[in-house]
Amino acid sequence: MLALLRLMIERAMTINRSRILAHLELHAEAARNPQVRQTLARLSRADLDLHLAAQQAAGLPVTRENAAMVTLAANSALTYLLTQPPDVLASYGLDDLDQFLSRLIASAYPHHRS
Numbered sequence: 119m120l121a122l123l124r125l126m127i128e129r130a131m132t133i134n135r136s137r138i139l140a141h142l143e144l145h146a147e148a149a150r151n152p153q154v155r156q157t158l159a160r161l162s163r164a165d166l167d168l169h170l171a172a173q174q175a176a177g178l179p180v181t182r183e184n185a186a187m188v189t190l191a192a193n194s195a196l197t198y199l200l201t202q203p204p205d206v207l208a209s210y211g212l213d214d215l216d217q218f219l220s221r222l223i224a225s226a227y228p229h230h231r232s
Contacts, residue, residue, distance in 0.1 A: 119176035120219050123192055127215065130196050142197060165189060184226040191222050 130138045141161075148155040169192075170185035198212055200203075211218045223230075 119173060119178060119221055120216065122172055122176070123188075123223075124215060124218050127196055131199055135200070138196065138200060142200075165193075178223075178227050178230055188222060188226045193232065224232065
């Protein structure tokens with residue numbers, strides 16, 4: 119699961135960077151426009167479903183709640199990784215992405231053994 123999350127974040131920061139930045143702009147527009155909000159809601163549900171399926175495939179004891187926690191944390195981390203300087207990333211533990219993701223999975227699934 120960690121390798122998949124890391125790959126998703128690395129791709130989002132490199133080859134999919136412009137898509138992710140457009141997605142962030144879509145979030146801002148959704149706050150102003152109800153039609154955009156509805157479209158974004160469909161995309162958000164699909165994103166959560168994808169993360170839920172990936173966590174199930176990784177053998178984690180997944181629930182919608184812990185899948186949501188991982189999804190929100192990973193997406194939030196991605197926003198910071200794309201927009202913040204190294205000192206801010208370090209203050210959030212994002213200077214070591216592997217360690218951050220390990221802690222995230224351990225927090226969401228504290229009783230799971232890899």
